[in-house]
Structures are given as C-alpha cells and as structure tokens.
Amino acid sequence: MGRLDGKIALVTGGGSGLGKSAAIHMAEEGASIIVSDINLETATETVETINKARQGAAIPVKHNVTNEDDWNNVLALCQNHFSELNILLNNAGISIGGDIESTEFETWKKLQEVDVDSIFWGCKLAIPILRKAKNSSIINISSTVGILGNPLTLGYGTAKAAVRSMTKSIALHCARHKYNIRCNSIHPTFIKTPLLKRFADAVGGDEEKAYDTLRSLIPLGDILEPRDVTYGIIYLASDESKMMTGSELVIDGGLTCGYMPPI
Numbered sequence: 308m309g310r311l312d313g314k315i316a317l318v319t320g321g322g323s324g325l326g327k328s329a330a331i332h333m334a335e336e337g338a339s340i341i342v343s344d345i346n347l348e349t350a351t352e353t354v355e356t357i358n359k360a361r362q363g364a365a366i367p368v369k370h371n372v373t374n375e376d377d378w379n380n381v382l383a384l385c386q387n388h389f390s391e392l393n394i395l396l397n398n399a400g401i402s403i404g405g406d407i408e409s410t411e412f413e414t415w416k417k418l419q420e421v422d423v424d425s426i427f428w429g430c431k432l433a434i435p436i437l438r439k440a441k442n443s444s445i446i447n448i449s450s451t452v453g454i455l456g457n458p459l460t461l462g463y464g465t466a467k468a469a470v471r472s473m474t475k476s477i478a479l480h481c482a483r484h485k486y487n488i489r490c491n492s493i494h495p496t497f498i499k500t501p502l503l504k505r506f507a508d509a510v511g512g513d514e515e516k517a518y519d520t521l522r523s524l525i526p527l528g529d530i531l532e533p534r535d536v537t538y539g540i541i542y543l544a545s546d547e548s549k550m551m552t553g554s555e556l557v558i559d560g561g562l563t564c565g566y567m568p569p570i
C-alpha cells in the first residue's frame with residue numbers, strides 16, 4: 308500500500324527541482340498527479356518519468372501561478388480528468404536576492420506576485436474543490452528565510468514570511484468551517500536544486516565551493532537533497548498527519564534552532 312493511494316495531487320512548479328522530486332515521490336506513494344509549470348516542456352518531462360513507472364498516473368499542464376484564469380483552467384482540468392482534488396502543493400516560486408537599499412521596486416513586486424499572490428489564488432480557488440474530497444491537504448512551500456532575518460533576502464524573505472502567516476489563517480478558516488482541509492507550510496533550508504545552482508553561480512562560479520560555504524552554516528553540516536523535503540511533503544499530504552494544521556514543518560539541519568558557538 309502506498310501512503311497516498313487514491314489521492315489526486317496538483318503540484319505547481321513540477322518541472323524542476325523540489326516540485327519535480329515531490330511529484331515523482333508522491334506518485335511512487337500511489338497518488339495521481341497534475342504536474343503544472345509555467346514551462347510545459349519540463350512539466351512534460353516530469354510526467355514522462357512518472358508514467359514510465361505507472362502509465363496514466365500523471366498529466367502535464369502549462370500554468371502561470373500568478374494568473375487567475377490559468378488557475379481556473381488547471382483546477383477544471385483536475386476535476387475533468389481525475390474527478391476530484393485532495394492535495395494542493397503550492398511549490399512554484401522564484402528567488403531574487405537583494406537588500407533594502409539595492410532592491411528595485413519592480414523586483415520586490417515580482418517576488419510578492421510569484422511567491423505570495425500565487426498561493427492566495429491557489430488556495431482561494433482550490434478550497435471549494437478540496438472541500439468536496441475526503442481529507443484534503445494544502446502544503447505551502449516557504450523557507451527558513453520566512454522565519455529568520457537575512458539582510459540579503461529582503462523581498463524573498465518577506466514573501467516567504469507572508470506564506471507562513473497566510474498558511475495559519477487558511478488552516479484556521481478551514482477548521483472553523485469544518486471543511487476537512489488541512490493547511491501547513493514547509494520551511495526548508497538550502498536544497499540542491501537548479502534554483503540553488505543559479506544562486507551559487509551568481510556568487511562566484513565555483514559551485515562546490517559555494518555549496519561548502521552553505522554547508523558550513525548548517526549545524527548538521529550539509530545542505531538538503533530534494534528527498535529530505537519530499538518525505539515531509541508525503542507526511543503532510545497523507546492521512547498520517549490528520550491532526551496537523553497551521554503548523555510549520557522546519558527541515559533545516561538545525562539552522563533556525565539557535566546559535567552554534569564557534570568553540
């Protein structure tokens with residue numbers, strides 16, 4: 308028995324990195340997946356990987372998560388193709404560094420649009436559908452920078468902190484109305500994905516050296532593989548976490564738990 312047998316999941320940003328890994332892992336656990344991404348080509352590649360192991364388990368769809376009409380189309384597809392939706396993984400996101408003095412307003416707005424407005428639309432439009440299914444779960448991907456301050460992630464950190472707060476509000480709204488929808492956020496530290504590679508490239512070129520610098524910041528001494536996070540996603544998506552809502556699952560090798568003395 309898979310831990311997600313019979314569930315239908317929508318994974319945004321499923322063409323790359325964490326979303327791709329999550330879609331594949333959820334399918335391995337028995338879920339059927341709508342893999343959405345602004346890049347249809349990469350979403351289709353993820354679907355091909357999933358369907359090689361289980362034919363018909365996944366379908367791809369082009370989806371800009373900042374666009375309300377796109378959300379309506381994708382949610383209609385979920386219902387028409389799989390007849391219901393139990394799991395919404397709001398994963399798609401972008402990261403642009405910058406401090407308060409260097410960040411342009413356009414960059415700030417872009418980060419809030421892709422990383423926060425997208426989750427507003429996704430949750431608002433999916434809740435009426437998730438309500439009709441049994442034991443539904445919304446999982447919003449935030450970050451450790453949504454909890455900790457960082458001078459270099461002004462716009463991104465603000466967006467991820469908003470996701471943390473929005474998650475709790477939605478969790479209580481759904482509990483209050485007895486919708487049987489849980490809503491939780493996940494806060495990973497650095498994950499080895501194309502997003503992190505772009506960051507490593509931007510700060511100097513030598514990828515392994517950049518990763519070593521990041522590793523040195525983590526009490527457990529390593530950065531995350533996508534699977535370190537997808538195990539948490541599987542737990543929050545499954546009925547094993549039926550009493551978890553409004554919580555923040557921190558997967559960070561100890562980064563946010565306190566100060567490590569250098570002696």
Ligand SMILES: NC(=O)c1ccc[n+]([C@@H]2O[C@H](COP(=O)([O-])OP(=O)(O)OC[C@H]3O[C@@H](n4cnc5c(N)ncnc54)[C@H](O)[C@@H]3O)[C@@H](O)[C@H]2O)c1
Nearest residue numbers: 320322323324325345371372399400450497498500501502
């Ligand atoms: N990589 C890390 O170190 C790290 C750490 C903490 C949190 N996160 C979060 O994890 C999530 C996934 O990031 P990743 O590292 O896999 O990045 P990634 O760049 O590898 O993948 C992001 C995916 O989102 C898609 N996307 C971007 N804008 C979109 C839009 N407007 N509409 C639809 N799809 C869009 C991209 O096409 C891409 O496939 C993000 O929310 C990110 O903020 C990443």
